[in-house]
Amino acid sequence: MLCIVAMIVFGILGLFSVKYRKLAKEAFSCVFRQATLRPCVSGFDQELRAKTASKLMKFPRLAKFTYKHFTALSWLFTITFFLSLGYTGYSLYNLAVHGTCDPITGHCVFTPQNTSNVPPNSCVITGDFIEFYGAECPHCAKMAPIVEQLENETGIKLQKLEVWHNQTNQQKMLEFAPYIQRDCGLLGVPAFVALKTNKSICGELSKEKLKRFIIENG
Structure with missing residues (x-):
């Protein structure tokens, strides 16, 4: 029902211009009556139908189709409108909690990016990351190309510390042992x-x- 969207749109516009307040009032009346299973007596829906069709008179078939199926199109438009509102709210929630609209892809229209320093498809990551690995570790070897891809996509560079043969890096890993054991259950690589x-x-x-981890903790 397009009256719902019209009520919201004209209600907002009515805050800034008097000429929209009458339309907002008519839309509200129409929505209220239809919500109580009564027909809209103000003629607001018919007025919208006629005005919309008149705008399409250059395309007679389209105008006729729109006028005939105006109610169905109104429902489709209304559902799309509220789905868009819901998705926008979800994106803003992720932006506030995770720092990006989409924690999976990292893409976000609300997040400004410095395209001079960051790859085109990357998201903004502000934190630093360490990868502890072993030289002969087969799991670490399998992660190497994945890490490289994510570095290219996100614009970050992980600090890679080999711990099987480097005592300094071993001591560094021990500093983070409480966090690693807490989250992973053991102290291992990668x-x-x-x-x-x-x-x-x-x-x-x-x-x-791994990309989700980087985005959520960056």
Whole structure:
């Protein structure tokens, strides 16, 4: 029912211009009557139908189709309108909680990006990450191309520390041992640590799972 959308739109416009307040009042009356299973007596829906069809008179078939199926088109438009509102709300929630509209892809129209320093399809990551790995670790070897892809996509560079043969890096990993054991249940490689949140994730991961971890903790 297009009256619902019209009520919202004209209600907002009515705050800034008097000429829209009458339309907002008629739309509200129409919505209220239809919500109580009564016909709209103000003629507002018919007025919208006629005005919409008249705008399409250059295309007679389209105008006739619109006039004939105006109610169905109104419902379709209304459903689309509220779905858009819902998706926008969901995106804003993710932006507030995760720092991006879509935690999976990292794409967000609300997040400004510095295209001079960040790859075109990347999201903005502000935190630093460490990857602890072992030189002969087969799981680490499988993660290497995935890490490289994510570095290219997100614009970040993970600090890669080999711990099987480097005692300095071993000591560094021990500093993060409480966080790694808390999140992974054991101290092993490969282990990824977010310095911004002190959260970690371990093992042979899918690209999507590691990317989500980077976005949510960056």
